[in-house]
Amino acid sequence: MTMHAVRIDMRFTGPPPGDVPAAHLNLFLGALRKNGQVCGREWPIVMDSGACVTTVLTPAADSLDARYHGTYVRRCIADAQLAGITFAWSLIGEECDSAEACGCADPGAYVLFTTYLTLESPVRCMDCFGPVPLYRFTAPPDTEFHDVISWQSDYQSCDHLQMNCTVLEKAATRQMSVIDSALSAAGRACCAVLSERAGKPFYYYLYRDKGRSAALEAQRRCPACDGPWQLPARLHGCFDFRCDNCRLLSNVAFNLRASYMMTAPDQLPAPIAPCPP
Known part of the structure; x- marks a missing residue:
């Protein structure tokens, strides 16, 4: 399951409102985004057969189901109905370049x-x-x-x-x-x-850009509690350090990743177990 592209139509039960119609759709999209139902914040809006239409990315195929609506999404839909506006959406398909x-x-x-x-x-x-x-x-x-x-x-x-x-x-x-x-x-x-x-x-992940040496990287300690946090193996291809006590993650400095991986084990400190929870 990946992100999905979804078409959203804003239709009018009567004449379109006198103000800019897209403003009503933007309010709805903003509410969906702040509820986590829509990803990103760029959505081109066009008029198509008398309706305002846009395409958005959603976390899953069913992300716009009413069961996921928060307070502000439901309020936005109710206010739109009072103004003679309805929203409808249809699934376009999977987004091909998103993470599983x-x-x-x-x-x-x-x-x-x-x-x-x-x-x-x-x-x-x-x-x-x-x-x-x-x-x-x-x-x-x-x-x-x-x-x-x-x-x-x-x-x-x-x-x-x-x-x-x-x-x-x-x-x-x-x-x-x-x-x-x-x-x-x-x-x-x-x-x-x-x-x-x-x-x-x-x-919480703390980004690590540059370090001085692979050996010094392996000796790093948790910046919150100063406890050991080196992992015996890289986690998810990203994280080399984890402190379960402070709930922090980090990586070996990116400028040293290659040398860190190539350093002989006996030239690095022994892997240190993370802090106990």
């Missing part, structure tokens, strides 16, 4: 993870590493996933800057790498809220 979604019945834990290339949900299953739709973590009444989506947008902006290597590269990389940065603080706060809703551990 989580199909685990009962994941043991989750991680907050995204990149500048990612359109999927920023929550990943720690068992299969597949994206998990946000609406699975039912929000309390009158709340949305605004904090999680805002964090994802901020993180991806920083990732863009550090990948472009032109403007604010060092500042952006620090936000992604340091545990006490504003970005990390916001992300860990999201993890705490989501963990409470799910009743499962939520991990």
